[in-house]
Amino acid sequence: MGNNDMEKMLIRKAGSIVHYPRGYWYMIFATGDTSERVYLIESGWVKIYRLSAEGRKVTVGSIRNPGEMMGLAETILGVDRTCFDNMVNVPANGYFVP
Numbered sequence: 001m002g003n004n005d006m007e008k009m010l011i012r013k014a015g016s017i018v019h020y021p022r023g024y025w026y027m028i029f030a031t032g033d034t035s036e037r038v039y040l041i042e043s044g045w046v047k048i049y050r051l052s053a054e055g056r057k058v059t060v061g062s063i064r065n066p067g068e069m070m071g072l073a074e075t076i077l078g079v080d081r082t083c084f085d086n087m088v089n090v091p092a093n094g095y096f097v098p
Contacts, residue, residue: 007069011040015095020044026087028070033081035074037096041066044092048085063088 020026028039028046039046046064049057060083064070074081 008040008067011038011069011095011097015040015097017042017093017095020087020090020092020094022091024090026090026092028085028087029081030084031081035071035077035079035081037098038072038075039070040095040097041068041070042093042095044090044094045088046070046085046092047088048083050083057084 029037031050041064043066045066048060048062048064048070050060052058064085070085071081
C-alpha cells in the first residue's frame, strides 16, 4: 500500500462521509473560511476557483477528481482558505476530517 492509499484509508476511517444529492449547487468552502478540514472526493468532481476583479470565476489548477484530496496544505499551515470550491457533478460523495 502506497502513502497515498494509506492517507485515503486514514481519512475514510477518521472522517465523516458527506453526500451531495443531485439538483443543488454545493459550496464546500469559500475564500476566507477557516481551514479546519481536509476533504477526500469519493465520487463527483469539484471545481476550485477564485473570483477575478470583475467578479468572474477563474478556475485555479484543475477540476478535482474522485480519489483526490483538497484543503490539506491550508489546513496544515493553519491559514484561511484562498479559493472557493463547489461540486460540479452531483450526486457526489466525499469524506471530511475536522
